[in-house]
Structure formats: C-alpha cells, structure tokens
Amino acid sequence: MGPIRNNKKRKVEKKADENNNNNSAVVSGSSSEDFAELWDVFSMTLAGVSSSLRASDEFGSGFRMSRTCFDYISELVKDHMMAKTHFAFSNGKLMSLNDQVALALTRLGSGNSLISIGGSFGAHHSTVSQITWRFIEAVEEHGLRHLQWPHSTSEIKRRFEAAAGLPNCCGAIDTTHITMLLTSSDQESETWLDRKQSHSMILQAVVGPDMRFLNVVAGWPGKMDDASVLRSSDFFKQCQNGKKLNGPKIRLSEGAEEEEELGEYLVGDSGFPLLPWLMTPFRGDGLSEGEAAFNGRVVETHAVAKRALSRLKRVWRMIQGEMWRPDKHKLPRFILACCILHNILIEIDGGDGFDDEEEPEHDPGYKHLVCDAFDKAALVLRDKLCMHFSR
Incomplete structure (x- = not known):
C-alpha cells in the first residue's frame, strides 16, 4: 500500500x-x-x-x-x-x-x-x-x-506462457487513476492535481493470468508517472533486492554458445522502465520481425492487467467516477478492500457473468507517458528473449 x-x-x-x-x-x-x-x-x-x-x-x-x-x-x-x-x-x-x-x-x-x-x-x-x-x-x-504474492509461481508462469508464449513470466503491471472531486477550499487540492487537471490518486497493480491482483500499491498523487510510483513502492525494493521474482531461472535455448538464462519477470507497457525483472516493448520505427513479434507477445500478456483494472472499476463503481470530497487518508484502504473483493469474486464465482462483456478503457483521458530509463543488463536479456522467439 x-x-x-x-x-x-x-x-x-x-x-x-x-x-x-x-x-x-x-x-x-x-x-x-x-x-x-x-x-x-x-x-x-x-x-x-x-x-x-x-x-x-x-x-x-x-x-x-x-x-x-x-x-x-x-x-x-x-x-x-x-x-x-x-x-x-x-x-x-x-x-x-x-x-x-x-x-x-x-x-x-x-x-x-x-x-x-x-x-x-x-x-x-x-x-x-x-x-x-x-x-x-x-x-x-x-x-x-486473498491478495498476496504467491508462494509458488509455477502455475502462473505456465498459464502466461500458454497464453502468449512468454516463458518465466510472473505477472503484468499497470496503473490507473482513482479520480476525486475536491473543492478549492481543500488545502491539499494542488497536491492531488494530475496532468489532466483532475484530482486523482494512483493505483498500481500486478496481475496474474486469471485477472487476480497479486500486489497493489495505492496512495500516491495522480501527478506521478508510472515509473515514479513503481520506484516509490516497497514492491520495487523487494524485486531489486531479490526478495520477489527470485524463482528458478530458465535456459532459453539448448546448445547455445553463450549461456542464455532468464529469471522471473513482469511485463509492462512503455511507461515503465526496462529492468531485468520488468520487460517492456521495443520502441521506434523499423523494428525487426523478431522485435515486432516480441512486442506482440508483451502487449497480449499485458492486456490482462488492463482488463483487471477495467473490471475492478466497473464492478466497484465507488472508485470508478469522481468521488465527492473523499477522505484521502482512508481512500487507499477503500481501494485495497475493492481489490480484495475483486479477487474473492474471481476465486469463488470464477468471473461468471463477465467473460462475454467488453471491458472499457480503465483510464480514459490520460495521455500515455513514455519512460526512457533502462538497465543495460535488461537490454541484453530482452535481446536474448527476442532471439529466442526468432529461432
């Protein structure tokens, strides 16, 4: 949180x-x-x-x-x-x-x-x-x-690979804005003013293949970008210190001249930094066939996070529209409770009644920001993963 x-x-x-x-x-x-x-x-x-x-x-x-x-x-x-x-x-x-x-x-x-x-x-x-x-x-x-990091990620990785072909993937990460209607008399109104000139709070979520939340972070002002929210979270520190996404590495190919091992990782969009444990798409024009194919797999896998956040807001409408002067110190706990209830519904009802419905955009009106930060080791890992698909 x-x-x-x-x-x-x-x-x-x-x-x-x-x-x-x-x-x-x-x-x-x-x-x-x-x-x-x-x-x-x-x-x-x-x-x-x-x-x-x-x-x-x-x-x-x-x-x-x-x-x-x-x-x-x-x-x-x-x-x-x-x-x-x-x-x-x-x-x-x-x-x-x-x-x-x-x-x-x-x-x-x-x-x-x-x-x-x-x-x-x-x-x-x-x-x-x-x-x-x-x-x-x-x-x-x-x-x-009902909302905690799994003790074993083997089933999650199997389902992600079966869905879009990405091996050793443990989740998809995305953020969404929880909008608020604050008055000019609110002394903290400027703090919560985001780039769309609305007042909002950020929810960051890591999502599994069945749209369950594996980790959520809420409470930061909507003016922050995805990379800043990520770096401010305990989840980031745990991943950086090897306390999460620390499962077995896999060999990308047999008989390769250089050892090609891939650790556990998440996928995110281009708003997140490229890290050894966070794969993001290739950017720019003139992508190779392999790079384009890799991007397609990332986008397909990442879509589960967008669908989960959309469903969360659609079912728990209190956090969907503009909330009238909410208690900003209690709001993160309201968001967490909605995320827990979201997981309970999936675990017990299996998502019945939703599969046939088209999920709307969960963050309409917010222009997508691009993060240029990257880790050099992550560049090498992403290239190797791309070559793996080319083979």
Whole structure:
C-alpha cells in the first residue's frame, strides 16, 4: 500500500444521486431467515431497477456475485462487524449482518452518495458511512490472504506462457487513476492535481493470468508517472533486492554458445522502465520481425492487467467516477478492500457473468507517458528473449 498518514473522520457527503432516488427500495430490517426474501431488493437497488422485479437469480446481476460468494464475504467479516455497536434502520429495527454487508456492498458497488443509499435502505447517511468503514476494516483485516504474492509461481508462469508464449513470466503491471472531486477550499487540492487537471490518486497493480491482483500499491498523487510510483513502492525494493521474482531461472535455448538464462519477470507497457525483472516493448520505427513479434507477445500478456483494472472499476463503481470530497487518508484502504473483493469474486464465482462483456478503457483521458530509463543488463536479456522467439 502507499502512504497512509492518519485516519481522519470521513466528511459526510452532501451530493446525492437523484437518479437512484427514483428506484429506491427501503428495507425495514431482516433476519438471517428472511434475508433470502430481500435478496432481490438489495440487488435491484444496486442495479437501479424497480424493486417490484423479483427473481432469485437477480442478485448476481446487481451485486455481480453469487449468493455463495455473498455468504462467504459475510462470514469473513462477521466477527469484526458484529463485535461492536449495533446498527439500526431509521425505523428502529436492528440490522442483521446480511443487512450491513448488503448496504456496504451497495455503497462500494454503486458509487452513489451516502444520502442516496441511506434513502434507499431506510437508514441515516451517517449509519451508511459507519457501516461501510467498518466493512472496509473487516475486509482488510480478514481478507488480505486473498491478495498476496504467491508462494509458488509455477502455475502462473505456465498459464502466461500458454497464453502468449512468454516463458518465466510472473505477472503484468499497470496503473490507473482513482479520480476525486475536491473543492478549492481543500488545502491539499494542488497536491492531488494530475496532468489532466483532475484530482486523482494512483493505483498500481500486478496481475496474474486469471485477472487476480497479486500486489497493489495505492496512495500516491495522480501527478506521478508510472515509473515514479513503481520506484516509490516497497514492491520495487523487494524485486531489486531479490526478495520477489527470485524463482528458478530458465535456459532459453539448448546448445547455445553463450549461456542464455532468464529469471522471473513482469511485463509492462512503455511507461515503465526496462529492468531485468520488468520487460517492456521495443520502441521506434523499423523494428525487426523478431522485435515486432516480441512486442506482440508483451502487449497480449499485458492486456490482462488492463482488463483487471477495467473490471475492478466497473464492478466497484465507488472508485470508478469522481468521488465527492473523499477522505484521502482512508481512500487507499477503500481501494485495497475493492481489490480484495475483486479477487474473492474471481476465486469463488470464477468471473461468471463477465467473460462475454467488453471491458472499457480503465483510464480514459490520460495521455500515455513514455519512460526512457533502462538497465543495460535488461537490454541484453530482452535481446536474448527476442532471439529466442526468432529461432
């Protein structure tokens, strides 16, 4: 994760989503037994569909997850969320665990304001805020095992090589901007002003072949370029020191005059530096046939990171659009929780319901920057890898 300075209280959002008010579904309290009856109500609230449409399979279309996945998440956060203050709806009825999880998922999944969601659920906006933050804490505390560097990378490398032919590749790295709507009165507004003249925070992610996040870094201002965010991360230091991407090297060819070994590495686009553990495409005109072929493999492999970030924003819409005056010190933890939930959905539901959908651009409007930094040893390794494909 990136820099988290402190945990200031989140300011109440005053900007409501008027469109959602037309399709609100007020919930008056539910127990574990009757939550199944409210399943579609929560789903329709998130999807923006009239609550009169009731069907048991509609939950997946709203929350983008199965009931099995919802139950798993509820069990994951149960101890943390039920150990402290009990929450109630505006009518005084206590909220069950399922009610609280559904409310928090709606907040993260819809991106609507606290007031709008509170109106839909029949709860005060401060209750929405408190429940969502407690849910974030619970997911972070109990779900982090779903987002960690793998103990073995053999299966990841096998799948990447099968997909695009790159041997010993352990992941694809990319970044995206999480945009914010800050006012001129915000003393830190200039700090977060990026090159598109928007306020944003950077998310850097390393992605596996199944679109699961293997490592994420969040918290740096959107004005930073990809290379600067990478170099500022603990992940960079661990790779440089051989604590990550330190698995077995492979021989690129048998019987070569010079020993041609290739260690584990990631692939990135031209916004990242070329390093022994980070392969980027060849640049310039007049590329050889082998260089063009290598670039094609890199681009195809790197696309998994773009799809993952696009899906992350599409499912967890709170981090997709401009957030109204978010607490910038808590925001990295919101982003981390969404990334963990992203992985849980893939692990339990296998990405059902997404494969047939075209992923939109995850960072529209941001001009691609090029990094000229390179490591001389990485130049040699990339040339050898290119020659390997030429053979």
